[in-house]
Amino acid sequence: MTPALAPEWALLILAGFSVFWIVLGYRLGRQNRTLEDYMLAGRGVGLALATATAMATWVTSNTTMTAPQLTYQLGVWGMVGYSLGAVGLLLFAPMARRIKALLPHGYTSGDFVRRRYGVVAWRVFLLISLFYAVGWLVSLGMAGGILVEALSGLPYIVGMTVILVACVTYTLMGGLRAVIATDFVQTLIILVGVVLIAVLVIRTLGFETIHQDLVQDHPMLLNLLFPAAIMFLFNNLLFGVGEIFHSNVWWSRAFAFRQNVGSKAYLLAGLFWIPIPIVAGFIALAAPSLGLVIPSADMVGPMVAGEVLGAFGAVLVFVVIFAALASSLDSLLAATADLITQDLYRGHINRLATDAQALRVGRWIIVALGGVTWLLCLPRITTLAALLHFTGAFVASAIWPIVFGLYYRWATGTAAALAMISGSLVGLWAYYQIGFYVAALVSCGVSLVVLVLASLPAQKRFDFTTLQSPEGGPT
Amino acid sequence: MDLKGPELVPLSASLLLAQAFGGGRTCYLGACSRRGTSPFLQPGGRTIDCQAHGRLCAIVFLIFLVCPVALRGQVSLHAGAQGTTEGFVVLDWSVSAPFDPDERLVLEQSSSPNFNSATAHALGSGRIAGQVTVTGLPDGVYYFRAGSPVAWSDPVAVEIRHHPLNQAFFFFFTGLVLFLLLVGFLVHGSRAAHSHAMRSGGQQ
Numbered sequence: 001m002t003p004a005l006a007p008e009w010a011l012l013i014l015a016g017f018s019v020f021w022i023v024l025g026y027r028l029g030r031q032n033r034t035l036e037d038y039m040l041a042g043r044g045v046g047l048a049l050a051t052a053t054a055m056a057t058w059v060t061s062n063t064t065m066t067a068p069q070l071t072y073q074l075g076v077w078g079m080v081g082y083s084l085g086a087v088g089l090l091l092f093a094p095m096a097r098r099i100k101a102l103l104p105h106g107y108t109s110g111d112f113v114r115r116r117y118g119v120v121a122w123r124v125f126l127l128i129s130l131f132y133a134v135g136w137l138v139s140l141g142m143a144g145g146i147l148v149e150a151l152s153g154l155p156y157i158v159g160m161t162v163i164l165v166a167c168v169t170y171t172l173m174g175g176l177r178a179v180i181a182t183d184f185v186q187t188l189i190i191l192v193g194v195v196l197i198a199v200l201v202i203r204t205l206g207f208e209t210i211h212q213d214l215v216q217d218h219p220m221l222l223n224l225l226f227p228a229a230i231m232f233l234f235n236n237l238l239f240g241v242g243e244i245f246h247s248n249v250w251w252s253r254a255f256a257f258r259q260n261v262g263s264k265a266y267l268l269a270g271l272f273w274i275p276i277p278i279v280a281g282f283i284a285l286a287a288p289s290l291g292l293v294i295p296s297a298d299m300v301g302p303m304v305a306g307e308v309l310g311a312f313g314a315v316l317v318f319v320v321i322f323a324a325l326a327s328s329l330d331s332l333l334a335a336t337a338d339l340i341t342q343d344l345y346r347g348h349i350n351r352l353a354t355d356a357q358a359l360r361v362g363r364w365i366i367v368a369l370g371g372v373t374w375l376l377c378l379p380r381i382t383t384l385a386a387l388l389h390f391t392g393a394f395v396a397s398a399i400w401p402i403v404f405g406l407y408y409r410w411a412t413g414t415a416a417a418l419a420m421i422s423g424s425l426v427g428l429w430a431y432y433q434i435g436f437y438v439a440a441l442v443s444c445g446v447s448l449v450v451l452v453l454a455s456l457p458a459q460k461r462f463d464f465t466t467l468q469s470p471e472g473g474p475t
Numbered sequence: 476m477d478l479k480g481p482e483l484v485p486l487s488a489s490l491l492l493a494q495a496f497g498g499g500r501t502c503y504l505g506a507c508s509r510r511g512t513s514p515f516l517q518p519g520g521r522t523i524d525c526q527a528h529g530r531l532c533a534i535v536f537l538i539f540l541v542c543p544v545a546l547r548g549q550v551s552l553h554a555g556a557q558g559t560t561e562g563f564v565v566l567d568w569s570v571s572a573p574f575d576p577d578e579r580l581v582l583e584q585s586s587s588p589n590f591n592s593a594t595a596h597a598l599g600s601g602r603i604a605g606q607v608t609v610t611g612l613p614d615g616v617y618y619f620r621a622g623s624p625v626a627w628s629d630p631v632a633v634e635i636r637h638h639p640l641n642q643a644f645f646f647f648f649t650g651l652v653l654f655l656l657l658v659g660f661l662v663h664g665s666r667a668a669h670s671h672a673m674r675s676g677g678q679q
Binding site: 072073074075087091094095098101214217218219220221223225226227228230231233234235237238241288291293294295296297399403404406407408434435437438441444445448 | 563596606607608650654656672
């Protein structure tokens with residue numbers, strides 16, 4: 001198959017956007033003076049930027065590439081189920097206000113878990129959180145390589161490497177301030193681009209042709225009683241909730257946004273996000289009508305757009321997905337580096353580290369994370385959806401410890417640790433025994449039962465006011 | 476042996492060898508005949524009587540080995556185990572190099588082992604290996620083969636058996652209950668925190 005985009009064009013776009021993001025990151029980074037500026041953009045982000053960064057971060061390669069993949073594999077329920085990922089953002093809206101009020105001096109989600117539940121639960125949480133962060137980083141790096149390969153025929157390693165290097169560079173230079181500002185630009189590109197692609201696909205092929213071809217050759221994609229897809233619906237919802245509730249990507253934004261901005265920003269971002277996976281997923285249904293042979297299901301989105309829309313469409317898809325990738329990759333790099341700096345370096349290695357030392361170490365950690373991600377992306381071990389949902393077993397186990405930890409005094413540290421461990425293990429079992437579409441759901445259910453049962457015997461009630469001071473809580 | 480049409484062509488080396496040295500009556504040279512690479516062509520026909528030409532057939536076999544077009548017959552196809560409960564199958568195909576880069580390969584899919592009313596998916600040309608993901612298949616046994624009308628791989632049978640619907644609904648309703656519990660706990664917790672903050676004059 002001839003690539004939709006000439007390799008020279010692909011390289012030109014990659015280089016052009018990379019330089020643009022890096023220059024933007026450099027200019028914004030010059031405003032950073034303190035650790036708080038670098039890690040939390042000075043804790044003063046307003047509503048427009050807050051909404052844009054929340055939305056852009058959640059529109060990832062997973063939205064623009066995995067939503068079509070899941071639609072291609074699980075049909076109509078695949079894209080509807082994927083859009084339920086917005087529920088995580090919507091439910092996090094009230095939590096953002098609670099987080100900001102409970103921990104006015106907090107930096108990371110790990111800070112909360114350590115002070116609310118103690119060291120054992122904190123370490124279990126860190127393992128889960130870091131595993132998820134690396135899994136997501138790898139899926140983003142892989143998506144970059146797959147995107148470039150699918151559209152231009154350039155080797156997978158080229159796209160993967162360029163996108164990683166660009167994102168590491170501008171995140172390194174600008175910190176969270178650069179991440180949020182670039183997210184704003186990227187959100188505009190994503191919104192306009194995705195809508196344009198869907199309109200062009202529908203105008204080119206028409207609903208009727210697509211429907212007829214699906215009925216004839218791929219009937220299960222339209223079947224509302226598709227068993228795996230039915231199981232996938234709430235699994236994906238809970239997976240999204242687990243991702244958002246536990247991840248420092250969202251907590252660091254809750255700390256960074258101005259007072260009373262977080263809840264509105266997450267609510268708006270969730271509402272704007274809902275239609276995007278539907279639109280992105282829909283184009284996968286056009287693949288049979290085009291007679292496309294899809295090598296790997298995660299390539300279906302770019303391939304359909306490239307085929308239908310020709311060179312212009314390929315450029316459009318390339319730019320949109322590149323923006324989506326960058327907007328998530330930078331956020332994740334920054335938030336994960338913060339988590340490692342605060343919770344591993346300052347929490348375990350050098351408890352007396354000054355802000356200046358932490359800032360220096362944080363920058364090295366961003367570079368190291370980029371390097372580790374690059375190495376793990378090289379073998380391209382699985383498809384994007386399979387990799388992403390593998391982490392579902394872990395993150396969904398953290399939903400109840402976070403919710404009960406934020407609002408209820410009776411949840412204990414031991415119970416939280418047990419809930420996360422047992423939820424993750426049983427979720428993994430379900431992943432292998434049944435399928436990726438139940439891992440998060442099983443993990444979440446087991447975690448709830450264990451957390452409630454293990455907390456019942458405890459008499460002690462947690463005092464939330466201990467979280468207000470810069471340091472304190474259980475150790 | 477009674478091969479006709481496309482089935483005539485995918486000669487295996489062993490068959491030709493056996494016929495060449497074992498005194499078999501007929502060699503099938505359709506693979507070469509289309510390109511005119513065989514000096515033993517019978518205009519208008521596709522077979523040559525080799526009974527008295529055993530050595531000649533051995534030479535034909537050697538030509539067959541070095542003739543790129545003859546390697547059309549060496550297309551292989553394998554199905555991965557994943558996806559059979561989700562209605563999809565991932566197929567890996569490859570052609571033993573070297574082969575004619577202009578050869579247009581297709582993947583045929585049918586619900587019958589003899590490929591009646593098969594659906595064809597174009598695999599393109601110029602590649603020696605690749606992967607195909609076919610999705611949206613209902614329960615049943617599906618047969619796949621890759622190659623071209625003159626040289627097919629061995630057929631691959633894949634059985635699609637979706638998860639039982641009662642299992643699907645069990646997980647669906649479990650997920651629904653968990654979701655409702657989550658919303659309930661969040662709403663209750665938020666209200667309790669708000670009223671507590673109002674009582675104590677805090678920010679919540």
